[in-house]
Amino acid sequence: MTSATPPLPRRSPRARHVDLLSKGRGRERVQQILNGISAFGALLVVAELRIADHLADGPRKVTELARLCEADAGYLRQILRVASSLGLLRTTNQPDTYTLTAEGRSLRSDLDDSMLPATLMAATPFWMQAMCALPETVRRAEPALPQPTYEYLADNPDARALFDWFMHTRTAPVAQAIARLDFQQARKVVDVGGGHGVILAKILQTHPHLTGILLERPDVAESAAIYMAKLGLQDRCEVIAGDFLDSVPAGGDLYLMASVLHNWDDENAGRVLRNVRQAMDAERAGPAQAWCVDLLRPVVSVQVGAPPTAVLTTVRMLSLFRGGHERTRAEYETLLAANGLTVTQAERLPGDMHLMIAAVPPAEDASEMPQHRPAAAQSTGRPFPGGAS
Ligand SMILES: C[S@@+](CC[C@H](N)C(=O)[O-])C[C@H]1O[C@@H](n2cnc3c(N)ncnc32)[C@H](O)[C@@H]1O
Numbered sequence: 001m002t003s004a005t006p007p008l009p010r011r012s013p014r015a016r017h018v019d020l021l022s023k024g025r026g027r028e029r030v031q032q033i034l035n036g037i038s039a040f041g042a043l044l045v046v047a048e049l050r051i052a053d054h055l056a057d058g059p060r061k062v063t064e065l066a067r068l069c070e071a072d073a074g075y076l077r078q079i080l081r082v083a084s085s086l087g088l089l090r091t092t093n094q095p096d097t098y099t100l101t102a103e104g105r106s107l108r109s110d111l112d113d114s115m116l117p118a119t120l121m122a123a124t125p126f127w128m129q130a131m132c133a134l135p136e137t138v139r140r141a142e143p144a145l146p147q148p149t150y151e152y153l154a155d156n157p158d159a160r161a162l163f164d165w166f167m168h169t170r171t172a173p174v175a176q177a178i179a180r181l182d183f184q185q186a187r188k189v190v191d192v193g194g195g196h197g198v199i200l201a202k203i204l205q206t207h208p209h210l211t212g213i214l215l216e217r218p219d220v221a222e223s224a225a226i227y228m229a230k231l232g233l234q235d236r237c238e239v240i241a242g243d244f245l246d247s248v249p250a251g252g253d254l255y256l257m258a259s260v261l262h263n264w265d266d267e268n269a270g271r272v273l274r275n276v277r278q279a280m281d282a283e284r285a286g287p288a289q290a291w292c293v294d295l296l297r298p299v300v301s302v303q304v305g306a307p308p309t310a311v312l313t314t315v316r317m318l319s320l321f322r323g324g325h326e327r328t329r330a331e332y333e334t335l336l337a338a339n340g341l342t343v344t345q346a347e348r349l350p351g352d353m354h355l356m357i358a359a360v361p362p363a364e365d366a367s368e369m370p371q372h373r374p375a376a377a378q379s380t381g382r383p384f385p386g387g388a389s
Helices: 013-048 062-069 073-085 116-122 125-132 134-140 149-155 157-179 198-206 218-230 266-282 309-320 329-338 362-368 375-380
Strands: 089-091 097-100 188-192 211-216 237-241 254-258 289-295 342-348 353-359
Touching (some): 013 073, 013 116, 062 073, 062 097, 116 125, 116 157, 125 134, 125 149, 134 309, 157 198, 157 218, 157 289, 188 266, 198 237, 218 237, 254 266, 266 329
Parallel strands (some): 211 237, 254 289
Antiparallel strands (some): 289 353, 342 353
16 A cells, blocks of 8 residues: 655755754754753752752762761762752862852851752742642633632641742831832831731831731741731731722722732632722722732743743643733733722842832822822822832
8 A cells, every 4th residue: 555645855964954953943942841840859969958058058978968967978979060050069279179169158057048959949848739730720721629729728737838938038128128119108017918027026126116917828827927926026016817809908009019919810809809909998098009029920921941930830830820911001900990009119039029100090099189199199199119129
């Protein structure tokens, strides 16, 4: 039997060569992406065995490190070689001896912005399961997980404690930058889904005239209250256990939502924003603001091969939270506008995070509370003028 397929046209040797090269490049790119798994394995060893802590005071021989970490020196040596080619460690002029690089130092457990908890969190069974289940998640249009992520964290206090440590270290540099902004016109800051309160605490410590309310899930509120008390802020900060999808406390003139909206689809993010908007309406002492802090997804497709964090975190969000994703600035503006808020100002924060300040649109605001609008807000459109100092 002869084949019905017509013979392929003959290609020049040069065209065939170009073809082969580009096929090779395609394979190489996929291999590079796959290599990320091995790189993550090596990073995990460095993190779990606290190599950065053991090298904090200076270089050590592999055998000494192995003894300190209760690990096998032969296995460890192989992994440290990989970790050093990843730029986390480097060898010294002493034989079989390693020291930390600046990148490796970021894994020390004692740093306020340590990358250790982020690494450990990524390796937890739930986070791993979420990533491996991503194809099914994409089919179902919801995380293919046994329970919603925040419920899982509520049922697993150790995982929740690690998550809170991770959020603390991720948010600490952002908290510093936010606390440097101008809060002179504000009196009460409401931190909606504030976690342990790392941002709110920094704001209150920096601006003694302010008081705060921290709204969190009941399983987190208790430890947030302990954190605030440890910093001596218990008299200036009320911690409320509640659900921001149901309501948000009234009485604030600045409503902060940091790394909150990207956990939710537009429908539920809209619910949170409407509750904030309603709480702002209830406040009649002055024009309140909503401060949204999140990564901003770049609009244009970025350079191939090294997408920035704000592109890749959508993968993490979708894997863990129904409809969670990073948004572009335009998408935030649309989302906020659909829920009665207009972005008046944006500030760049560390780590590709951004602050978008939103207020009730002027016409609506003017009709509702004209007599309380400060002169500065009328002239600049920025109700709390200022900016990063
Ligand atoms: C990604 S974390 C951000 C924490 C903090 N704002 C920060 O930037 O470090 C989101 C927080 O929202 C809280 N959260 C989730 N669902 C909530 C709900 N329905 N009501 C109140 N808080 C909630 C979580 O417990 C978590 O602490």
